[in-house]
Amino acid sequence: MTDTIREQAATPPTLAEMQHWTWVLGRAQQMMLEFGIDMVKQAASQAPAAPMPGFPDMGGFARTQADFWSDSLKLWQRFIAPESAEPVIEDPRHAKDRRFSAPQWRDNPMFDLVRQSYLLISDHLLKSVDAIDGIDARQKERVRFATRGLLDAMSPSNFALTNPLVLEKTIETQGQNLLKGLEHMLRDIGKGQVTHTDPQAYELGRNIATTPGKVVKETPLYQLIQYEPTTKHVLAAPLVIFPPWINRFYILDLNPEKSFIRWAVEQGISVFVVSWKSADASMKDVVWDDYVVRGQIDAIDTVRDLLDVKSVHTIGYCVAGTTLAATLAYLSARGEADKVKSATFFTAQVDFSRSGELNLFVDDEQLALIESLSSEGFLDGRYMAATFNLLRGRDLIWNYVQNNYLLGQDYAPFDLLHWNGDTTNLPAKWHKAYLTELYRDNKLVQPGAISIAGTPIELKRIATPAYVQAGREDHIAPMESVWKITEHLTGPVRFVLAGSGHIAGVVNPPSAGKYQYWTNESAVESLAAFVDGAAETAGSWWPDWLGWLTAQSADTVPAKGGRMPGKGKLPAIEDAPGSYVKRR
Structure with missing residues (x-):
């Protein structure tokens, strides 16, 4: 019995087996979505006709949530009964989404469900933020930025079990891609910065910054x-x-x-x-x-x-x-x-x-954080690099999680990204004054x-x-x-x-x-x-x-x-x- 278990553990799962577990994950997600229908209907019926003074108007939020559950059921119907479902009209923005450009995301019904479910959730969550009235524009933009960042982080392309390319690569290499990717990730953790390009590809004065x-x-x-x-x-x-x-x-x-x-x-x-x-x-x-x-x-x-x-x-x-x-x-x-x-x-x-x-990063909490990181009188440039990366997290963070951590790919030489990772420390007094006097107080x-x-x-x-x-x-x-x-x-x-x-x-x-x-x-x-x-x-x-x-x-x-x-x-x-x- 023990030998049988060992043999099964040593044998890599087939693509079909992995796809089955992906279906299980998708079905579990759908069960949770269906469970929320009654809750949203309840919230929509109980939402006040007009917002109370000092409180945000959640009526619009509830309405967008109801739309979300309705669209979710339509998506699930297309999956289990495609012959009777409404035709799919995909948002043109999704067609340009590089995270899902590989044909496997559409050719395989399971992964197509995972992809479409994620995009549906993303669209409706952002619409829900826009539908909240009664809060100032800056606060709404902060919520929208945080929501978008969370959605980018939760993309199925960022996880091995929900990314068909990673599953195929794992079977093909018997897991060597994950080991190599772990090596990349641990190296980045050690240096406190995401790597974007081959660190050995460029040398100042030799093949970059060479004008005499x-x-x-x-x-x-x-x-x-x-x-x-x-x-x-x-x-x-x-x-x-x-x-x-x-x-x-x-x-x-x-x-x-x-x-x-x-x-x-x-x-x-x-x-x-x-x-x-x-x-x-x-x-x-x-x-x-x-x-x-x-x-x-x-x-x-x-x-x-x-x-x-x-x-x-x-x-x-x-x-x-x-x-x-x-x-x-x-x-x-x-x-x-x-x-x-x-x-x-x-x-x-x-x-x-x-x-x-960038103005979203200027508040009392962020200023206090910068001060705590500047005990020696200067701010480590990696903090600013991380801030700029967050502004384009999909391209400058999660793209590298997929390619270099999960797929275990080598880093390609790219002079612009080499420069982007060549961080510079900032004088703490100047930086704090710049944020407060210019960004905050204008x-x-x-x-x-x-x-x-x-x-x-x-x-x-x-x-x-x-x-x-x-x-x-x-x-x-x-x-x-x-x-x-x-x-x-x-x-x-x-x-x-x-x-x-x-x-x-x-x-x-x-x-x-x-x-x-x-x-x-x-x-x-x-x-x-x-x-x-x-x-x-x-x-x-x-x-x-x-x-x-x-x-x-x-x-x-x-x-x-x-x-x-x-x-x-x-x-x-x-x-x-x-x-x-x-x-x-």
Whole structure:
């Protein structure tokens, strides 16, 4: 008897046996759904005609639940008696759901039931959230975000027994996929971060961040990189790029084909990039003023002095774009606005009234959590990485649970995801103040509400020509939020809406021939009006930006002397990409 049990345990179950247990799970789910019908009918009949003051209106919620049970019974009828059931009309959104793109999810009736049941539950739960009245919009959005996150986590694609691909792979490999996946998962637990790509595939300076240049200045806050010109003449006004310090600068220098930095150099621009230091205990007192004065303005003055020019072009990406706006307001208040010839904003926000889902993470509980995680004066970058991953959990978390934990697949090399996982620590004081004063209290757009180095600033004083780029599918800096910068600047503004999101909308070289962008030459006062009258252009917006930049000043000078890294007043310290970008 014991030998028989051992033999059965050592023999892998067949696909048919696993499918049987999947059917059992599906039937158990259906029994619970049917049990809830009477409860929902009861709730619907007892729901008050009008909500009590101070309480949410649950009547709409009850009605959506009744619809849910009705649709559930129809689904079950299609499964047990397909000949008499109503024809299936699938939501077009579900057809594009990559979690269920494999034919096994539809070809096998059991897994088709599991798939359709899950999608039905998901749709109705989200509708139920939308149907609750009597709570403020922010609270409803928090509930919706949490519900969506829970639904993504509970997808049948995330569990071995309800994923046909995993079942087939387990039988094929006799469970080796699960062992390999467990190895991946334990490694990720050990490092406290989800792995997205082959960790050995890239090395800074070898096959990523390879544009030739030199570090010509180093401070406790940043390194300044000057890139080698590739043209005989360059624009007289140099370009200083400020990447966000919540990520590494080489998002703009991933590889020769994708590199905005290399492309800008090839267009005859003298390019400088600030590489921020990843925060450590020595930066516990660093605040926003430091990034403005000791960071951006110091870099601007350094380049002006090195090349003996009156003004520079600037680019600020994301949080560095927000800071660039504060820098321009500070310079304007001090009568020094002419130090900056133009300002370009990549997916940057200054008015946080429409800041999207990231604003859901700004409350007393989250601020207390951040403070508890910052006992040494800085916030571990893995916390921010996890936050951004949660915003796109289906793509950046659960996709890897299926492929690399359950299926045991090897990680594919992907430079963008390598950069995404290369986390940067943040100064705790700065981070908390940024969340409270900007995201929560929206002080930057309030005249005089924020002071830099003792000087009150006001965005309305900024008359510097500005190029504002937003991403149509940006989930970190929504286009509605980025647009609002145009309402606070008084100088000439060119707004461009790029296809894709926060990263791909920016990193889109002309050679790729991908996406599109929209422009509107008319004077419009809202994003909706901009979109209604916008002209679409296929491909990258980079050439449009270049045309705008050279229109500010087309004067050129020979690419020699101080235009060559290390050949002017500032000797070369080390080769690009420098050492700060490699510090953890």
